[in-house]
Amino acid sequence: MAEIWALVVIVFYILVLVVPLLLGVAYLTYAERKVLGAMQLRQGPMTVGPYGLLQPIADGLKLFMKETVVPSGSNKFVFVLAPMLTFILALIGWAVIPFGPGLVLADINVGVLYLLAVSSLGVYGIIMAGWASNSRYAFLGALRSSAQMVSYEISIGLIIINVLLTAGSLNLTTIVESQRGLWYFIPHFPMFVIFFVSVLAETNRHPFDLPEDEATLVTGFNVEYSSMGFALFFLGEYANMILMSAICSVLFLGGWLPPFGIVPFTWIPGPIWLILKICFFLFAFIWARATLPRYRYDQLMRLGWKVFLPLSLFWVVLTAGVLVAFDLVPR
Amino acid sequence: MNAVQLLLFYILALVCTASAVMVIASRNPVHSVLYLILAFFNAAGLFVLIGAEFLAMVLVVVYVGAVAVLFLFVVMMLDINFVEMREGFLQYLPVGALVGIILLVELMLVGGSWALADRTEVAAAPATVVMVEPAAPVAVPPEGGETAVVARRVRAEEVTNTQMLGAVLYTEYFYLFQAAGAILLVAIVGAITLTLRERPATKRQDIGRQVRRRPFESVELRKVKPRAGI
């Protein structure tokens, strides 16, 4: 009986986490259009609801009502599985993100590795979609995207090692707590920048959105998807953005910690700080989209392998050296 | 192990075994790789159940996240003709089955003798030699002792298994760790040696040169008279 009760509690927690998250995803699309509009001196969506606030709901309904088309030459099972996988993977990463001391679904010892594992699985949704569609454009998009994601994962992993070395733990709560004096974006500033850029590539966002390059691939891996399949990919992409922003906040911006441990800042509760930080990164995502032109594929690969990889490797050596030399190794 | 864990174990083990079977049974190689990934995933779950969370995550990151992606890549691009591949299959079946049966019998013999040794010999004769790697150079067995060398003891509950692995990997297994590094280096050198072809005709982007270039080097301003051209 106690076990069933525990199960109910867990399901309740998950719902508490997932429902606001999905709302957040919906309104992220709205925010993106509004911010882009503002940057391009337009107004963005304005017609549905006051200030267009109901636009995401209208979009969702529209996609939901459309016909689901499964191409006849496709591999049906994989074709249907792929968007679900993408979406689920974007959600399960949240299990280890701490919103405050103790405010975490699963406070596991290897939280960072768990996130790395989840993000490395993200590539499957795309590659399965591309292959199952049985379409050239989709397949090319999938190939591009998986090569890109695998490449940037390496530098992401190395950058995370820097944080781990400094914090001395793989547990995300401990990592946040160890930033109490100094957020890691200050000592690891170059890594912070590289990490954010790698995250852009990892989520296939601009300026690294080659997998869905409209001009050459007519939106790439999801070209054959319609209706809910497309919606799931879309939601998955945006949920992934939020997840990655949360990871950036936890690793470099002190998670739920306020910027200064003094009175006006400590009045605001931890989760709000985390959400503010996430919002900052999300804004940066959209900002990059509005500002930067798309990379060429060889430039993308060059950046990942020839610039980020050596740099982050060097930084690992430097971090380890400094920690050992000044006896700062965390116990 | 409580009931939930037991249930989880059976689910994971069942799915793991079933997908392992499907890896070799499925007709489509892409499906095989997908089943392989499922098997890895469930194996990672089993690792979590026994408390080896680090291994579980590394299994997912390395095998599922990197190795299997490359597998999938290759299999998807190869475009294998399945019918043709299956044609010659039956003629090798007898030989393959024979080898398989021999190996199976051997394993059973081995397993049988092991189980026998466990149950009877150990109980009857206290003379089984337990060999455990020492931290110090080989210790001389104590007189009449059952255990040749005594294991190093660790208070496991105080340390996470990530710390534990790190602590032995970079000390006791330092040599092997470095050796593995050397092997990987040779693998990289080999792959590049055998595949990299210098094509003199390709145009490479030299970003340093692009950045260094100044407007006056490439653009010339001329006064153009109307209707005259240059």
Add this chain to the structure above:
Amino acid sequence: MDTASPVVLNLSSALPEVVLFLSGLVLLVVGALREGEGAKGLSPFAVLVLLVVAAMILGGGQTAMVSLGGHFIFDGFAAFTKVVILVAAALSLLLARDYLIDEKVDRFEFPLLVLFAALGMCMMVSANSFIALYMGLELQSLAIYVLAAFQRDTLRSSEAGLKYFVLGSLASGMLLYGCSLVYGFTGTLRFDTLAAGFAIQGERGIDLQIGALVGLTFVAAGLAFKMAAVPFHMWTPDVYEGAPTPVTAFMASAPKVAAIALTLRVLMQPFGEWTDEWRQIVVFISVASMILGAFAAIGQTNFKRLMAYSGIGHVGYALIGLAAGTAGGIYGVLIYLVIYVAMTLGTFACIMMMRRGGRYVETIGDLSGLSTRQPMMALALAVFMFSLAGIPPLAGFFGKLYVFMAAVDAGLVPLAVIGVVTSVVGAYYYLRIVKVMYFDEPTEAFDGPNGLGLRLVAAGTAVFTVAFILLPGPFLNAAQNAAAALMTTP
């Protein structure tokens, strides 16, 4: 955290390996930075490194020592075999220079891979645990797979590399399976722990666990593949023929020494207690290798193929000493290996002198009437052939003599008899080459002049082969010490 007891990371006993590894890295960086200059300057550097490391080992002490977490052992046996391996690798590199330039594959990766292969072999002979064994073996094999396919634009070389790789992976798999069985049944991977445990087991009269025996058999199979002994020799002729000739020379010399030395260590140290259990395996491999080496080589027309079968036969002879399982036997094996390496490298130097119109030829018919055109080369080759056949005053005879004597001492008279009989059969095809060179109609001469490296190696090994009878003293002593070191567990 009080987890690890202090483990001394004593690198001093592994200094040769460290030097090899670091120079390999230097070579890699320098080679990659200077684009388009190939191996120029780097090949001599690698030769120098190999010889310096060999000198370091010779000059250093030889007290037995287990270090690096118990996975590494340095003793007289390791020192002896390492010197042989390093010198063989250096000589192979000397041989390679002209060939690589002629065939337009003169790239800096060649000396680099040879260096890393040598490193792997040193790690093999210094292994004190099954993991260390596997690591060394894999490093060595991986480097040689690539070397075999080094002429990647020719079909033969690529095929050789691929074939070696596929079969080698299979052998590695068997080896690993064997290691895991041994580990599963004994609970340790370390050689010294195994030896100590088995010794106690032997005292108490407990038999070797059958699982460990099966494991040992698989390990032996994997090692037999690496040394190209009979049931696992199928790859040898094709790979030897297809691989670039200097690579074949290298493959036929140093890796064979390493694989046999490793087999000696595995069988004599951890499994020294169970000599009777593994002797039948070794005897079978030895007899089968000798017979196949003697008969299969008869029909060969390609010189490299012939050398492949000859090599298989010689592994068989060397293993006679191991089958004896005594200090005398080990001593015989070590001497045999040194002499074999010298003869093989010398022969391959001669094969690489067979160049006609800028192209390398490799059939035996191409040698006809060589004595009138190039008497020195014919003389050297004749010396090697007589020695390989085991004709008395030359080195090859002594190699065989010591292993046969050890076998007789150990009561393995039939084995020694088979050895003598197969030597007589084998002598036929070695002497046929001498006959072709001295009594057949002369054909077109080979291109001259040959490079300094080739001439140096050919002359040096020929002198060694002839003069072995005169000054074997210090050399035999060293082999004796090495054998004694293997017989005593540290």
